[in-house]
Amino acid sequence: MNNVQEESLRERKRIQRRVLLLDIGHRLIATKGLRSLKVRDVAEAAGCSIGSVYNEFGDFDGLILTVNRETVQALTKRLTAVPTGNPVHQLHGLADTYLAFATEHPNLLRALFEHRMENDRPFPEDILLMVMEAFSLMHAPLVQLLPDRDGEDVAQLARMMFSAVHGIISLGLEERMVAVPPEQLRQRLAQFIDTHLAGLGISPG
Amino acid sequence: MNNVQEESLRERKRIQRRVLLLDIGHRLIATKGLRSLKVRDVAEAAGCSIGSVYNEFGDFDGLILTVNRETVQALTKRLTAVPTGNPVHQLHGLADTYLAFATEHPNLLRALFEHRMENDRPFPEDILLMVMEAFSLMHAPLVQLLPDRDGEDVAQLARMMFSAVHGIISLGLEERMVAVPPEQLRQRLAQFIDTHLAGLGISPG
DNA sequence: GGACGAAAATGAACAATGTTCAAGAAGAAT
């Protein structure tokens, strides 16, 4: 066996199929929602057998979790791309970006937050860490704005703030619950953040 | 047929069974989560056939939705019992009460917000209205605190505020996501509300 | 480049679970 990282035919095909399966799973969740995702649909769309999905992901949860992993990575990527110059602008940018992502990919985001494991199996640690990382992105700008506050205090504040933004967005976009138009939601969200910052003693910059 | 509202034997037994089924569904969701709820388990626990569940609720969603209806009613009952004297205290009381309910009945609350209908059937209008009603309970105290603001503006503000509280609580209690201890969460939530009220130009009273 | 063994792909069969419905049981009406 050649130990060099040379891709065998097997490995190439495996990866190619894995990517295909993920792409299909991604698209099906995005278009029809997590609840409508079926192993057989995925296998058929990929032109392979049901067993192959299991070979690649262990079980169905494995596929879903991998799509969710991609979702949180895509979200984090966009959130980290928000300019860091002005901390107040950055906070607004983070909220706006989160809203934009939620508007563009509502089903993917829901799948990330609503998916429950089968039989109380533990939630994968790495996804948890990625979500926490995304949520802590408000930490840095808040530290800049509140240099005198206790570190742990600001960390919790950042988490509260992002959780609040998440709540406003996820309920606001929930088409079941009298959805607010995205543009109006965007303004309300900005207003909400300004109000909260004002409460923290920070002027809207 | 006697048109008076006299309970026939049939009707009495039906109602008795309906109550029993709901109680069982309620308890199973509360203890093991919506995902673990199975028609057969409910029927067996009630000592009746599977078909009877369908007779009473049409389909499985029907049972779940009825439990959810009870959940939102129980929540609303507790929220409306919050004292109305001091508007600032009332807002804190509403948040506290919501947190207490979420702590005591996490699976029931999750079932209410996470349940998706089969096949994109429409979400029942009445549940939607009840949830909106619960969420608008912050409206009255905010009107008192902000008498000069536009009505629609305050309504949206109330909804934002409750959505934010909901986000903080539901993510904060999510055991998957590094759950914050309820007592700490209670304090953080109070702090969050005070900060926001301060941002609105209202002193903590 | 053919033979052998390892690895992967397959899909029929199974298991779990929501749903239907013909047949029987139970209640109401006369």
Added chain:
DNA sequence: ATTCTTCTTGAACATTGTTCATTTTCGTCC
């Protein structure tokens, strides 16, 4: 008591996640 209506039942069905013996493909060695 008889008849009619309604409800109850649970076997059978439909859908969907999962397993695994069989077959196919791929890598390796001569």
